[in-house]
């Protein structure tokens with residue numbers, strides 16, 4: 001019952017959020033700010049994580065290939081596929097929930113308990129649209145770019161690691177990265193990252209916007225936001241995968 | 247003119263407002279006084295639609311606020327300035343941006359005109375030196391003054407101030423009271439101040455409303471307060487030992 005009620009008020013919130021902004025100029029300036037905070041601000045984290053994941057995939061794949069009949073270029077192929085299909089969308093998504101999602105919930109929750117949201121409402125501003133819409137737009141825009149960035153870093157990191165450790169010669173690796181490339185995999189990945197961008201911004205916004213109480217409740221809301229957003233993200237990951245890859 | 251007719255409001259089992267009726271004339275200075283927890287903030291929030299009353303009406307110049315559609319409510323809200331008990335400044339914006347904000351959202355003024363206006367109001371509240379500071383860098387009194395400047399920057403018809411001088415030193419309190427009072431006269435605003443500061447009541451109270459446990463117990467002018475026989479009100483007015491002493495001395499003379 002509780003879950004249904006939450007879904008209902010989440011949908012209601014979205015219907016108030018997805019409205020034409022009162023002042024387009026103000027909207028775009030907030031959008032740009034969110035893009036730089038969430039997008040550019042997440043670059044270092046995405047870089048580090050993608051680098052290590054790319055490296056680890058190469059080592060793991062190589063250590064599982066013992067037969068001389070399996071060509072080494074498969075290591076490059078596997079790294080590319082793993083990054084595109086799962087790591088650069090789902091893993092990066094889960095990490096962004098911890099970084100971006102929790103900060104959205106905390107920011108809105110703090111604005112709620114310090115009556116800043118009430119102040120907006122009294123002025124006649126649609127506070128949902130004003131506060132949440134730029135965040136959703138920004139993350140839906142930025143997340144696919146972060147995904148592409150992550151794929152690139154992961155593949156390059158794999159190449160270095162393979163070469164330095166001698167597990168996979170660079171020539172073979174590059175061959176593998178190009179082997180049997182399907183554009184549809186990239187499309188699948190980008191669609192996931194767009195959907196995830198929407199989830200990672202809107203669900204934490206819901207938890208933050210409706211906080212009641214004090215600082216402790218803001219903390220709790222932020223934790224719930226991370227937990228529930230992660231569950232929804234993994235669920236949607238399954239749904240999209242079944243729809244697109246089967 | 248704002249009229250409240252028989253407003254009732256409960257939070258769960260807690261019956262906070264038990265049928266409050268009040269009238270605030272256009273261009274008048276009104277004070278709502280009462281102990282902490284008596285329901286003063288709840289009255290103000292019911293008036294502007296942050297709470298919806300369980301029953302009763304709020305009329306803004308005859309328009310029944312809680313029965314208007316969203317757009318009409320919004321039009322009334324654009325005429326309301328509200329100073330929150332905790333100031334509620336936008337902490338991601340500078341002082342100047344806070345004060346410009348209502349103008350930027352709803353006026354057709356150019357960027358430069360908005361800036362000039364904001365600076366003019368900040369000058370009025372004595373903060374022209376703090377334009378570029380963020381709320382976290384301000385003292386309590388400065389925050390209240392920014393809150394006032396923000397509340398009046400869009401030229402409201404109705405001004406609500408929730409405890410504008412709580413937590414301020416007596417001198418700053420006086421400055422803020424005078425500021426609100428002069429703005430009320432200058433712009434013919436209907437002003438409603440919530441306070442439990444007797445000093446404000448005496449210096450700027452034109453019409454005073456005493457709320458006790460969710461009921462309007464007394465109304466009158468600040469002069470009449472001194473001679474009232476209403477027990478709850480005299481208890482409230484002479485709560486401080488200093489005033490009690492003064493009162494006793496006067497009586498003994």
Ligand SMILES: Nc1ncnc2c1ncn2[C@@H]1O[C@H](COP(=O)(O)OP(=O)(O)O)[C@@H](O)[C@H]1O
Nearest residue numbers: 257260262280281282283284285286287288289
């Ligand atoms: N949002 C709310 N939810 C539940 N109870 C509330 C809420 N706001 C106020 N109250 C209760 O209403 C009563 C009056 O509060 P308030 O109007 O803030 O008093 P005042 O401003 O006169 O100090 C208090 O008992 C308070 O606990």
Ligand SMILES: [Mg+2]
Nearest residue numbers: 286287331408
């Ligand atoms: Mg109060």
